[in-house]
């Protein structure tokens with residue numbers, strides 16, 4: 313697990329050294345600074361789990377520094393230490409949201425305990441936020457990220473559909489485009505929101521089981537039917553049933569589903585009684601159902617029944633303008649989930665994310681960000697944190713002479729060299745040793761060329 317990092321801001325170097333040693337012995341990574349301005353500068357480029365600030369600094373007071381920290385973000389944990397006579401400071405520090413204010417000279421055991429407690433509280437807060445976001449509320453339309461015209465048009469339909477009671481909905485789109493999210497949003501935005509949302513993946517359940525999953529069965533209907541069981545349609549009464557991958561439903565099951573939709577009633581397997589339920593059916597598929605109707609693997613009468621309101625979700629490559637916002641959203645989500653503090657994406661990494669064709673759509677983007685946040689990046693998400701195969705598939709990720717064709721009229725080799733140096737520096741985001749590696753050059757050789765081409 314990552315060591316929790318503490319920034320210690322204290323003018324007194326001896327005290328600083330003692331506290332650093334103590335906290336390091338207790339497993340923390342400690343950086344120390346001796347003035348308020350140094351701390352302000354450092355906090356612009358680095359984030360810390362906890363700031364331990366002394367009130368007596370040579371430039372700003374500890375309280376002024378705390379105020380500046382709070383004006384930038386209100387979540388960083390802060391502990392303040394004050395001289396023994398600082399009661400008014402304590403009140404003000406707590407008002408500004410310091411976790412605790414300790415009087416000097418501090419009891420060292422108490423100091424460590426307070427640091428531990430502050431960070432435990434921080435962790436608990438994060439877990440509560442995560443649990444909150446995992447509860448029902450997170451399925452509303454506000455959790456669907458993206459401002460592209462294409463997505464906003466879809467969301468307009470979602471709002472209208474949710475408000476109207478009528479109509480089955482068919483959501484179509486490639487795998488990972490967010491079809492289930494749309495289905496859940498329709499449910500959560502509708503008057504059925506406090507009733508059940510029941511989902512089933514029609515391709516994951518064997519054909520023989522699908523019927524009893526959807527309609528339930530009577531006791532004795534088959535060998536294993538020891539008791540009666542309600543199916544999804546009954547369990548969702550008043551709410552919504554989401555039939556995912558409906559394009560993979562067998563022809564026999566398609567007939568049964570059509571009957572339910574037409575008669576708004578069904579029988580449990582082995583039953584003789586018609587059961588009426590009130591459910592909205594939302595289906596989804598990544599198959600081209602028009603083609604499936606042409607080759608007769610999908611019934612056209614069922615297609616028109618399930619698709620009274622069709623929604624087409626465009627693939628991510630057709631709404632690239634959503635990518636930066638989605639990436640930032642997933643970074644925030646995984647920061648909360650894994651206690652990380654990744655604070656953005658470098659310009660070049662973002663360019664690559666925007667350019668990559670995303671065959672697995674938003675699910676693939678989410679996985680790439682999750683992997684980068686867990687395994688790789690500490691501060692910013694950089695090109696090197698992205699899968700190599702992915703970077704290679706983008707034009708801005710490709711550096712090297714292999715793609716180069718000599719034009720018939722010839723070229724000045726110095727221009728090629730200059731361009732390669734430029735691209736390597738751009739791809740390495742200014743890091744010279746990385747840029748040198750990309751060109752298989754030594755650092756001196758790179759610097760020589762940078763000078764030659766006026767890049768430094």
Ligand SMILES: Nc1ncnc2c1ncn2[C@@H]1O[C@H](COP(=O)(O)OP(=O)(O)OP(=O)(O)O)[C@@H](O)[C@H]1O
Nearest residue numbers: 455456457486487488489490491492493598674675
């Ligand atoms: N616009 C979005 N904003 C935020 N998260 C999204 C968005 N679209 C999709 N996701 C996330 O991407 C992942 C894939 O979405 P979802 O499961 O809804 O896709 P799907 O089209 O139903 O996939 P499949 O066809 O494979 O079943 C989910 O984790 C979902 O939360």
